[in-house]
Amino acid sequence: MADFDEELDASGLNCPLPILRAKKALAGMESGKVLHIIATDPGSVKDFEAFARQTGNELMESKEEGGKFQFLIRKA
């Protein structure tokens, strides 16, 4: 996984909390910085894709590893 600037562990949280926490974390970051998100909600895979498309933030990477979903989002 590529480098990131901030990390958000949303493990154990269910819809819509991972998205809401990510939005909040991104709000405190500068444009171009990368947020690494860890989640256990399987719905978060489609949700972060949709979140990125609608907010303009770039979903750089999305993968599953050992039951955890990991995302890299670059702030627009």
Next chain:
Amino acid sequence: MEEKKLAIIATKGSLDWAYPPFILASTAAALGYETEIFFTFYGLQLLKKNLDLKVTPLGNPGMPMPMGMDKWFPTMLTALPGMESMMTSMMKKKMASKGVASLEELRELCQEAEVRLIACQMTVDLFDMDSSEFIDGVEYAGAARFFEFAGQSDICLYI
């Protein structure tokens, strides 16, 4: 990208039906929607400072119950005293164990995200409610106020 708008009418005051308005509104706000919820009739319960919402299997054959009770437990017995409290407490425990946010938390997230919460003044008067029972930051208005925003909204939901 022009800001999209979501207008919701929240009309129900049970624990289960309290979730959709707050989940959808907070998510929409996170996606950049300008969002407004108009609370009317039983929906006003969702604005109370002390949320004391219940869930009942009565009249709701679709509600999954613990131990498969929805399959064998006679519907009439769900009307027994204490059943509603028991079901409510079980539902809350289940939600907490699955990482589902509490209503208080979702409502707070909505307010943080500047979702506008509007209480139907007519219902407040009808049920002799007092604005001191409600959380801060609520606007009191009527149907015309709702249409002002709903008329320009991209999505309008009646819940």
